[in-house]
Amino acid sequence: MSFAFSVAGILAAPFLGGLLAGLDRKITARLQGRKGPPIIQPFYDVIKLFGKESTYTNRHQVFYIYAYLLWMAMALLLLLTLQDFLVFVFALTFAEISLALAGFSTRSPYSHIGSNREILQILASEPVLVFLAFALYLASGSFMAGGLFLLGEPLLRNFPLIFAAVLLILTIKMRKSPFDLSSSAHAHQEIVRGVTTEFSGRYLALSEIAHWVELVIILFVVFLFWVDPWWVGILLALAAYLAEIVIDNIFARLKISWMVATAWGWGFGLSLLNILYFTM
Amino acid sequence: MSFRTIIPFGPQHPVFPEPIQLKLAVEDEKVVEAIPGLGYVHRGLEKGAELNDYVKNIYLAERVCGICSFIHSWTYCSCIETLLQVEVPPRAEFLRLVFSELSRVHSHLLWLGLYADAFGFESLFMQCWRVRERSLDMQEAGGGGRVILSTCTIGGMRKDLDEDMRRAFIKEVAEIRRDFQQIMTPFFEDYSIKKRTVGIGVLTKEDAQSLGAVGPVLRASGVAGDTRLLGYGPYREVDFEPVVEAGGDCHSRGKVRVREVLRALDLITQALERLPEGEIKTNFRGKLNGEVFQRMEQPRGEMLYYVKAGSNRSLDRFRIRTPTFANIPPLLKMLPGCDLADVPVIVLSIDPCISCAER
Amino acid sequence: MQMLATVLNNLFKRPVTREYPYRYREPFRSSKGRLVLDMRECIMCTACEKRCPAGAFEIKRKEGLFKFDPYSCVVCGACVEACPKKCLDVDSDWRKPVGEMRTEIWHIEPPAKVKSPAGAETP
Amino acid sequence: MSWNGFFLIAIVLPLVVAGLVYVVRSVQIRKILIISMAVALWAAGLWLHFSVGAEPQSFSFPWMNLPILLGDLMILAYITYVAIERRHPYLLIIGALQLAGLLYIEFALRPDMTQVSSLVIDRLAVVMFLLVSLVGSIICIYALRYMDEHSLHNGLRSETSHFQPLSPEASAQHDQGHTGRFFFWFVAFIGIMNGLIFANNIFWLYFFWEATTLCSFLLIGYEKTEESQSNALLALFLNSIGGLAMVVAIFLLVNSFDGDILSLLAVVDSGLEIISTPFQVALAFLVAAGFTKAAQLPFQNWLLGAMVAPTPVSALLHSSTMVKAGVYLILRLAPAYHGVLLSSAITLVGGFTFFAASLLAVADDNAKRILAYSTVANLGLIVACCGVNTPLAVSAAVILIVFHGVTKALLFMGVGVIEHAIGSRNVENMEGLVVRMPAVMVVMTIGVFGMFLPPFGMLFGKWAALEASIREPLVIGLLVAGSTLTAMFWTKYLGRMLSSLPGAEDRVIPAPISGYYMATLGILAVGVVGLSLGMTGVVQALAIPAVENWYAVAIQEVSGLNLAVFSWASYFNPEIVLGNFVVPEGLFPVGLLFLGLVLTVTIPLFFFSPEKERVSRVYLAGENLEDADSEEDLTSDMIPAGDAPREKGEGKMEGSFAGPLEAPAEASLGGYYFRNVLSEKLVRGLNGAAILLLLWMIGVALV
Amino acid sequence: MNLSRARSPWVLHYDASSCNGCDIETVACMTPLYDIERFGAISIGCPKHADILLVTGTINHKSLRVLRNIYEQMTEPKVVAAIGICATSGGVFHQSYNLLGGVDKAIPVDVYISGCPPRPEAIIDAIVMGVEKLKKKGKEGLAGSAEASSG
Ligand code: SF4
Numbered sequence A: 001m002s003f004a005f006s007v008a009g010i011l012a013a014p015f016l017g018g019l020l021a022g023l024d025r026k027i028t029a030r031l032q033g034r035k036g037p038p039i040i041q042p043f044y045d046v047i048k049l050f051g052k053e054s055t056y057t058n059r060h061q062v063f064y065i066y067a068y069l070l071w072m073a074m075a076l077l078l079l080l081t082l083q084d085f086l087v088f089v090f091a092l093t094f095a096e097i098s099l100a101l102a103g104f105s106t107r108s109p110y111s112h113i114g115s116n117r118e119i120l121q122i123l124a125s126e127p128v129l130v131f132l133a134f135a136l137y138l139a140s141g142s143f144m145a146g147g148l149f150l151l152g153e154p155l156l157r158n159f160p161l162i163f164a165a166v167l168l169i170l171t172i173k174m175r176k177s178p179f180d181l182s183s184s185a186h187a188h189q190e191i192v193r194g195v196t197t198e199f200s201g202r203y204l205a206l207s208e209i210a211h212w213v214e215l216v217i218i219l220f221v222v223f224l225f226w227v228d229p230w231w232v233g234i235l236l237a238l239a240a241y242l243a244e245i246v247i248d249n250i251f252a253r254l255k256i257s258w259m260v261a262t263a264w265g266w267g268f269g270l271s272l273l274n275i276l277y278f279t280m
Numbered sequence B: 001m002s003f004r005t006i007i008p009f010g011p012q013h014p015v016f017p018e019p020i021q022l023k024l025a026v027e028d029e030k031v032v033e034a035i036p037g038l039g040y041v042h043r044g045l046e047k048g049a050e051l052n053d054y055v056k057n058i059y060l061a062e063r064v065c066g067i068c069s070f071i072h073s074w075t076y077c078s079c080i081e082t083l084l085q086v087e088v089p090p091r092a093e094f095l096r097l098v099f100s101e102l103s104r105v106h107s108h109l110l111w112l113g114l115y116a117d118a119f120g121f122e123s124l125f126m127q128c129w130r131v132r133e134r135s136l137d138m139q140e141a142g143g144g145g146r147v148i149l150s151t152c153t154i155g156g157m158r159k160d161l162d163e164d165m166r167r168a169f170i171k172e173v174a175e176i177r178r179d180f181q182q183i184m185t186p187f188f189e190d191y192s193i194k195k196r197t198v199g200i201g202v203l204t205k206e207d208a209q210s211l212g213a214v215g216p217v218l219r220a221s222g223v224a225g226d227t228r229l230l231g232y233g234p235y236r237e238v239d240f241e242p243v244v245e246a247g248g249d250c251h252s253r254g255k256v257r258v259r260e261v262l263r264a265l266d267l268i269t270q271a272l273e274r275l276p277e278g279e280i281k282t283n284f285r286g287k288l289n290g291e292v293f294q295r296m297e298q299p300r301g302e303m304l305y306y307v308k309a310g311s312n313r314s315l316d317r318f319r320i321r322t323p324t325f326a327n328i329p330p331l332l333k334m335l336p337g338c339d340l341a342d343v344p345v346i347v348l349s350i351d352p353c354i355s356c357a358e359r
Numbered sequence C: 001m002q003m004l005a006t007v008l009n010n011l012f013k014r015p016v017t018r019e020y021p022y023r024y025r026e027p028f029r030s031s032k033g034r035l036v037l038d039m040r041e042c043i044m045c046t047a048c049e050k051r052c053p054a055g056a057f058e059i060k061r062k063e064g065l066f067k068f069d070p071y072s073c074v075v076c077g078a079c080v081e082a083c084p085k086k087c088l089d090v091d092s093d094w095r096k097p098v099g100e101m102r103t104e105i106w107h108i109e110p111p112a113k114v115k116s117p118a119g120a121e122t123p
Numbered sequence D: 001m002s003w004n005g006f007f008l009i010a011i012v013l014p015l016v017v018a019g020l021v022y023v024v025r026s027v028q029i030r031k032i033l034i035i036s037m038a039v040a041l042w043a044a045g046l047w048l049h050f051s052v053g054a055e056p057q058s059f060s061f062p063w064m065n066l067p068i069l070l071g072d073l074m075i076l077a078y079i080t081y082v083a084i085e086r087r088h089p090y091l092l093i094i095g096a097l098q099l100a101g102l103l104y105i106e107f108a109l110r111p112d113m114t115q116v117s118s119l120v121i122d123r124l125a126v127v128m129f130l131l132v133s134l135v136g137s138i139i140c141i142y143a144l145r146y147m148d149e150h151s152l153h154n155g156l157r158s159e160t161s162h163f164q165p166l167s168p169e170a171s172a173q174h175d176q177g178h179t180g181r182f183f184f185w186f187v188a189f190i191g192i193m194n195g196l197i198f199a200n201n202i203f204w205l206y207f208f209w210e211a212t213t214l215c216s217f218l219l220i221g222y223e224k225t226e227e228s229q230s231n232a233l234l235a236l237f238l239n240s241i242g243g244l245a246m247v248v249a250i251f252l253l254v255n256s257f258d259g260d261i262l263s264l265l266a267v268v269d270s271g272l273e274i275i276s277t278p279f280q281v282a283l284a285f286l287v288a289a290g291f292t293k294a295a296q297l298p299f300q301n302w303l304l305g306a307m308v309a310p311t312p313v314s315a316l317l318h319s320s321t322m323v324k325a326g327v328y329l330i331l332r333l334a335p336a337y338h339g340v341l342l343s344s345a346i347t348l349v350g351g352f353t354f355f356a357a358s359l360l361a362v363a364d365d366n367a368k369r370i371l372a373y374s375t376v377a378n379l380g381l382i383v384a385c386c387g388v389n390t391p392l393a394v395s396a397a398v399i400l401i402v403f404h405g406v407t408k409a410l411l412f413m414g415v416g417v418i419e420h421a422i423g424s425r426n427v428e429n430m431e432g433l434v435v436r437m438p439a440v441m442v443v444m445t446i447g448v449f450g451m452f453l454p455p456f457g458m459l460f461g462k463w464a465a466l467e468a469s470i471r472e473p474l475v476i477g478l479l480v481a482g483s484t485l486t487a488m489f490w491t492k493y494l495g496r497m498l499s500s501l502p503g504a505e506d507r508v509i510p511a512p513i514s515g516y517y518m519a520t521l522g523i524l525a526v527g528v529v530g531l532s533l534g535m536t537g538v539v540q541a542l543a544i545p546a547v548e549n550w551y552a553v554a555i556q557e558v559s560g561l562n563l564a565v566f567s568w569a570s571y572f573n574p575e576i577v578l579g580n581f582v583v584p585e586g587l588f589p590v591g592l593l594f595l596g597l598v599l600t601v602t603i604p605l606f607f608f609s610p611e612k613e614r615v616s617r618v619y620l621a622g623e624n625l626e627d628a629d630s631e632e633d634l635t636s637d638m639i640p641a642g643d644a645p646r647e648k649g650e651g652k653m654e655g656s657f658a659g660p661l662e663a664p665a666e667a668s669l670g671g672y673y674f675r676n677v678l679s680e681k682l683v684r685g686l687n688g689a690a691i692l693l694l695l696w697m698i699g700v701a702l703v
Numbered sequence E: 001m002n003l004s005r006a007r008s009p010w011v012l013h014y015d016a017s018s019c020n021g022c023d024i025e026t027v028a029c030m031t032p033l034y035d036i037e038r039f040g041a042i043s044i045g046c047p048k049h050a051d052i053l054l055v056t057g058t059i060n061h062k063s064l065r066v067l068r069n070i071y072e073q074m075t076e077p078k079v080v081a082a083i084g085i086c087a088t089s090g091g092v093f094h095q096s097y098n099l100l101g102g103v104d105k106a107i108p109v110d111v112y113i114s115g116c117p118p119r120p121e122a123i124i125d126a127i128v129m130g131v132e133k134l135k136k137k138g139k140e141g142l143a144g145s146a147e148a149s150s151g
């Protein structure tokens, strides 16, 4: 895809992500029998946050919050320009680690625990993405995501188990039940707002935007499973997204140990199995 | 060299609508020590009541807790009625039973919602509170207030139910039952809820008895202890049997309350169907003298009122032993060794009502 | 998993939300919203002051001063029952929020019967 | 400069300087000597880089064969002596077996070594030499300052204890006696390591190999505390197993091939022709010897125990010497086992070590041990790369060796400075370093980021390794798991150092840091960033030439593949210095990632002005204790703030909260170590698995 | 900006020492029947993120400090609403020894809502009014608002 397209994509991603988040809140409300907020509610929230006083607890926190957003954007850029998938995974990891470090830097027990859970979430989700990179290679002979477009058959056909694993980490990445552990939009949990407890004003807004970008990224990853014709991929991504929202509403939040066990047991296991099956 | 994280869990904390502090020492995510810090909602209510005219104390007693406020006013009134030797008309007694079971329904639904919220099941929380609104509407229609009714008074009730209302109530109860039955299965069967609650916060039968647990906490540990068995008020005239579960864990406590909602709805229907005709209030006269104990079953368990009166219009002594107060020692028994994520679930599983515990 | 039916059911039904500020739902007839005062009949007997558990009234008979603090009243209705002249009533509507609390003050000649309320004043 | 002159500078000069340092006990002269040596080594390195071509050059010093043999025997005799004196029966057995084996080979088999070249210089050796001489001598300079302080502190008695400072006079005395000996072994180590790099004759190799073992034994035991003594003994024991493996390998080579294969070059060349069992087994034993030095599981314990030594020793052992000797040997032999099952077995051992060491690092709270596990893990990765044995993989191994050397040296030196400043090496005690030692923190951040985040070299190496490992699906899982675990423990560690109380930046005055430290740390930090920035250059100038001509030969002769397929020119296509890094498998956009990093650092500077925003206290569920000097903005009808119960104190209440019964409590943070999962039992299990893997590897060679 | 401010009031609830009546009505505002998320309001646990602080109950000696801490940690612009009679004046507990009076004794209050407890509708009214104040404070600028709210 062209460079201009990617730049446009990066600029559009927060909007798309915000809309998706708004859709999520609306649908969640409807699933619960409520009317719910308007779809553009997330934008109201973020704009408001930009207008609020920003406090910080120390200076590195600020750096790492910016790093979170920037590297998320970097990951998106790498993904949209269909670069090396492994490099994309690394950039994504950098972004998430920045978030964890921003939480760590504050010395608040709540964000500290949130950060610890955040790195456990990285631990749970990163392997699957790396496996996906391998799947990409096995399918197309290159780690470049662009290779998929030349394949002629959807990735899903040969790697259904990895697709299942990606769905699993989609839940983790979206920070939704049963995995809304490190931080969640709804406050009612044991570690208050987790990683973002100590963010405020503009910094909270930045992390929120980064989260939207992350949402777009991960849905794009789902999309990669069926790039040709492209609309099937988009439908696939949307379907996965809707399924996640429903799952969010029919599950209790589970524990961090359970998450790691599941992600490593099922996510890791399924992916590896798929790869071994394919190569054997 | 310590790996402990010390967390001030509360007073201001999203999982606690009421302020209480737990100083938690956590290793990785295992709780190794939990020390409660109380006093955030202590209002000095008992002392305040001693300064008051005893009639005013009905309203004060109601505000021990906004959730089961009706039962507080009933207990208080029945203390005074004993002291004054006032006969309460049977219709009033039955109405009291209706409202007290109604408050049990709304209290348990409220709790089930908060409990769902504690393990992050937001939609279930929403559904519980949605059904609960129906019971609040009943209270408002019949008593005038959504949560604090102020209908119970010394000698009887202040508001009567007319015949239309009685029938509407019976119908409404049936509808609440229907709605509730639709959403209650997850509490018994849902995989993720079981994952979060089974085997969590276990209180053995022996511990429950020796630590003095009351109410659903006691009954979930397999002890059929329920003050309603004493047959105060009209309880001796209706079919009643306590709900008991044997597990002793959070899951059982949830199940006990779910089943108690159904039982309470059943009691309400019974009472409404046999509502005796007649007066709803006896006038009273006379001086308070002497002392009295009164026990009643709150949604959260057995509550004990002690009233001592001299010969003037205020009370000499007024003491309340509330169920949450009794359930805190079992709670502290359950906490160490659990995961951090279990803390809200376990704490909520005793259905803590701090405002009553600290008065 | 058992929630699936419920949530899907909700999705395809209208939400139950009462759209309060846009659509007003009449409170129940007997609902206790706020205390309304009609001071024309008041005889300054102080029965209400004595019965009020929240100390919302302050009546100074000699000065003809009758103060009522709506931000202390818990709407229990005890004073309504106590008032011999039926000056007081509980309305089902509720008070709107304010940015500043005001006590309602009436000047009533102690023995005299009718005095129009002097209206609310700032203390 | 002539080649002989070069060898004099590279190998003999450090030994001479070491001797002088030991004899001349003036600290000033010592400093001058060591710094001059460093300069000489750097110059020699540069010279070497520009004068070595693609073809290996051999040098023979037959007159040295006898002294080398004598040296071998002396070392073995010393080991045996240590074993007897310290009552270590297993060490005695191993030492004696080595001695017997060596004597048997020398006097019963009598190999003819006149035709064997003693030393060889090729591009791989150049890379190693640059690493040893540059990083090693920087560590030497760092050690000058460090050991000054060290003697002042009288050392760390145990892992957790705090310093007991000596009086200046006492420490001066202490210094004269001790640090001379320390520097003797320290500097000599560099010379010996250089010898090891260039050695070609397997007896020479064996001599230098044993000499590094001995050096490290003496350096680890330098403190003379019980703990350091026993850990030194452990190091000696485990490395002697490696020595024994080498003797077995030499025996097999000498015994089975009639003196045809007596040098590394010969081994590599024969690997392309001979696939006989004794040769394979000999290779397996050589690789196993490499494993011991490279601290692969189950041999990791000596390296962890070595952490009791003064930090410069750890830095030296970890970055450029000792452990690198292990992977260097394995890497050097890579063409020899190319295309046989042994290669896959090596990958598996390496991958397993990578995973297991990363896992164990998660459960540790000792900063140096974390670094050590990370070293073990990265060496595992390098070994795995060697096993994968494709052009991309082996060049990834070289890249990893280089970047790991520089970065790890930086990290160790940083931790050393921290340790001296705070008196502890426990991660938990490093909280708030960011305000106490901001400069060191910058260095540590570069180091930690350098270990696992883009766009730094280690990640590039890992990227290359992962891309290459696609050919070994069995190890993919291990590599993937290990690499996430790596991210986890580094983040934990960095996060710990980062966390500081609100407003601490304005309150705390950073500790001063010595110029020696700043200079050496600075050079390495700039080195890490610069090398990463010039990653393509590094690969082009160092990594590719080092391994370039292996596969051309290897592939031609072993599998008969067309040379063009693996032609290096088409393989790596580095565009410009800052440009993308392209291989057939994928692309590493160096410039883009660096741009991201630059933006990350500059954008916040642009938008964020600390003066304009409020520093807010951390959320403690509303129970923050108030600072004594905090002013409440309250109007007169409000209750004065003094009514509330609170503690008096000079701003000390920050981070504390009012606990039950109004007792102030500190909201302390504890890291996650997952000790319930990562228990001793798990370690034993991992070790057991590693031993099985190792036996299996040798078994694979047998069939 | 001001539109967004008006459309996204994040509320923080603190119980200074209430009888629960007000608390549960506040929580009820978030449930399907009242659903204050319609206005973008969500209940947020962390003071640093909140716009509106809903205080229920009277302050007692212990909750005073907590309330002040929370208030201080909230970021400007911020609005405090006193929910229920206890929070406005102390109401039925006015005689108690442990209570200090209405919330405005401890922190500046912008909105008072009466009722014991106020119905959810009334709490929604209070939030709507709080939003208005929020807008006003936002206009006045961040710097001046601290003085403005207490003066
Ligand atoms: S009676 Fe108990 S609560 Fe009261 S002051 Fe004494 S010790 Fe404290």
Ligand code: SF4
Binding pocket: B064, B065, B066, B067, B068, B069, B072, B298, B299, B300, B303, B322, B323, B324, B352, B353, B355, B356, B357
């Ligand atoms: S716990 Fe006490 S105050 Fe609370 S609801 Fe039960 S009886 Fe009432």
Ligand code: SF4
Binding pocket: none
């Ligand atoms: S003796 Fe009894 S009544 Fe007196 S203080 Fe002790 S416990 Fe209270």
Ligand code: SF4
Binding pocket: none
């Ligand atoms: S009332 Fe009960 S808990 Fe309280 S002091 Fe007395 S015995 Fe102890």
Ligand code: SF4
Binding pocket: B016, B017, B018, B067, B110, B114, B351, B352, B353, B354, B355, E020, E023, E024
């Ligand atoms: S009674 Fe207590 S625990 Fe239950 S909802 Fe009310 S405040 Fe919460």
Ligand code: SF4
Binding pocket: C035, C051, C052, C053, C054, C055, C056, C057, C072, C073, C074, C075, C076, C077, C078, C079, C080
């Ligand atoms: S309604 Fe109750 S609280 Fe209100 S003024 Fe009358 S007596 Fe007092």
Ligand code: SF4
Binding pocket: C041, C042, C043, C044, C045, C046, C047, C048, C049, C059, C082, C083, C084, C085, C086, C087, C088
């Ligand atoms: S009781 Fe009625 S008549 Fe008497 S003072 Fe009160 S309002 Fe007036």
Ligand code: SF4
Binding pocket: B063, B066, B148, C074, E017, E018, E019, E020, E021, E022, E023, E056, E057, E083, E084, E085, E086, E087, E091, E092, E115, E116, E117, E118
């Ligand atoms: S105002 Fe009434 S309902 Fe609200 S906390 Fe006070 S007493 Fe309870």
